[in-house]
Amino acid sequence: MTDSLIFDHVRTPRGRGKPDGGLHGATAIHLSATVLAQLRDRSGLDTRLVEDIVFGVVTPVGEQGQCLPRVAALQAGYSEETAGIQINRFCGSGLEACNLAAAKVQAGVEGFVVAGGAESMSRVPMMSDGGAWAVDPSTAFKCNFVPQGVSADLMATLWNYSRQQVDAWAVRSHHLAARAWDEGRFARSVVPVTGVFGETLLDSDETVRRGCTVEDLSGLRPSFEEIGRKGGFDALAIARYPQVDAIRHVHHAGNSSGIVDGACAVLIGSAAAGRAAGLKPRARIRAFAEVGSEPTLMLSGPSYAADKALRRAGMKTSDIDLFEVNEAFAAVVLRFIEAMGVDPERVNVNGGSIAMGHPLGATGAMILGTALDELERSGRSTALATLCVGAGMGVATIIERI
Amino acid sequence: MITTRIDDSIGFLIIDMPGRSMNVLTPQLADALGEALEAVVADTAVQGIVIASGKSSFVVGADLAQMGDFAAPGVGPEQAMQQVQRYSRVFRRIETCGKPVVAAACGTALGGGLELMLCCHHRIGTDDPKAQFGLPEVGLGLMPGLGGTQRLIRLAGIAASIPVLTRGAPMTPQAALKLGALHQLVPVQRLHDAAAQALREGRVKPVAPWDEKGFKLPGGDAYTPANTMATVARERVPCAPST
DSSP: OOOOEEEEEEOOEEEEESSTTTTTTSSSHHHHHHHHHHHHHHTTTTTGEEEEEEEEEOOOSSGSOOHHHHHHHHHTTTOTTTTTEOOBBTTTTTHHHHHHHHHHHHHOOEEEEEEEEEEETTTTTTTTTTTTTTTHHHHHHTTTOHHHEEEHHHHHTTTTTOOOHHHHHHHHHHHHHHHHHHTTTTTTTTTOEETTTTTEEESSTTOOTTTTOHHHHHSSOOOHHHHHHHHHHHHHHHHTTTTSSSSOOOOGGGGGGOOOOEEEEEEEHHHHHHHHHTTTEEEEEHHHEEEETTEEETTOOHHHHHHHHHHTTTOOOOGGGGGEEOOBBBHHHHHHHHTTTGGGGBBBBBBOHHHOOTTTTTTHHHHHHHHHHHHHHHOOEEEEEEEEETTEEEEEEEEOOO | EEEEEEEEEEEEEEEETTTTTOBBBBBHHHHHHHHHHHHHHOOOOEEEEEESSSSSSSSSOOOHHHHGGGGSSSOOOOOHHHHHHHHHHHHHHHHHSSSSSEEOOOOOOHHHHHHHTTTTEEEEEEEETTEEEEOOOGGTTOOTTTHHHHHHHHHHHHHHHOOOOOOOOBBHHHHHHHHTOOOOEEEEHHHHHHHHHHHHHOOOSSOOGGTTOOOOOOOTTSSSSSHHHHHHHHHHHOOOOOO
């Protein structure tokens, strides 16, 4: 089986996902064309060698519809021979895109496959695409649907994470993201987004809050208490987890992933493709995995996906130097750390989505790139990236620096 | 350039450029309009504002002699943007100042003159058969850059606006009324009274429709079939004769 290698990756900064956000004036197509162009230009890549582009776009409607990556490739001036396909595995889409690209290469695709994702949450709001899971009663009842925030609070209740603990993790995310920016740890991989006059729209992650403290967060009301109580979702969650007397609601906007705009592109290919393009690989994709997990709890997938990826790689948890665990909610990471028995000092060492935001279709690819940059910066060898996913799933990827 | 007359709680801003037969938009006029506007907005005795002209036409466009300033040597994109914003800031301020503003147009309003009207909350023209309303910028190789592309579409919808924007042909007052660019047509001698009356009767909301929550584009968005056809349809239009 052919090795799948990562040759390069590029991301936009993450703009606040509101009309006053720095990237609100940029469509997802423009964000995608930006990263695709940068990926091509900085390596002098002949895009006739790029066979396909796999992009996660979780809300593929309106401006983000119509097979966005193919259209973005045309806009970026890629060769006509480069195909594109949009995928959706909810929050895990960006990493799943990398995994599918790797699978194509491992299955014998000769050229490169660009993986990544794009999401403009300020222009195409989350859940604009509708869906039956929450809204069709026959589906919602059968699946015991509860909203994600209630699942996060259920997780905190089951494993006893206090409000103080989840807020402390949020502060850590901001502190480490600020440090990473200040030290230029993202400089190699972030490309500014420019407007029609060439003016810079955004050049850094604008939701990072330097100097954030637990006191700053302590006044925020739990966001999911009302829907849990009035919507009856707490009761549904407890019906599946009867060991819980009452859900302790600890999550709020300050300790959950931020809503932002952004895009990312990762250049994946075989060693032969690299030789043809004159590019040196930066990492090998050792293994990837996808799992389904209990949907009411919903967010427990990461440790299962990580275990499966490790098994597929023939590796142990202790073989992994760095972890990137998407900070959908603080409790998700706290649970992963406990379930896997890993050292928190190895987890999200440059901050995470609580500080920098979670542009749904792109995040998975972004955190893989962040892990790779950190491996190179610190001289370490292996990293595992994983995300929890709506409807109870997990996705994971293990890379090894070359 | 601008004379302010307060008449029983209504502030009339009369545009009358010295030494010209017609009013044209210049940076200086934009500044003067901005200043006059701020004064009546700040004046607690003024409850409604009318923008009118002291000439037989309203405002017939931007001063073409100064258009070259945007492309002068040393003027980069950022400076050009600032020059445009010298106008568009005032226009947006008219729209958002919090007091109702009526545009009372005698005669013709073209280009930036019509764009000035579009940012007022109520627009009155006259039934003068010689009066023209339109956005003729395309005929000069320009586009309506002072909000015409944004406000006309939000007023009249995509399908109705595209021909007006892309052909640049002038409209009669009746056609402008039908399009939604004007609210009212009156005989010219009644123009100022009609403006004052609209304000005094409380018929003018000091908010643009698109600044209200829940605003939806009339006629649907760009994906609505009728609008898609309007945006992609191509036709050969005779070029304006070169000068």
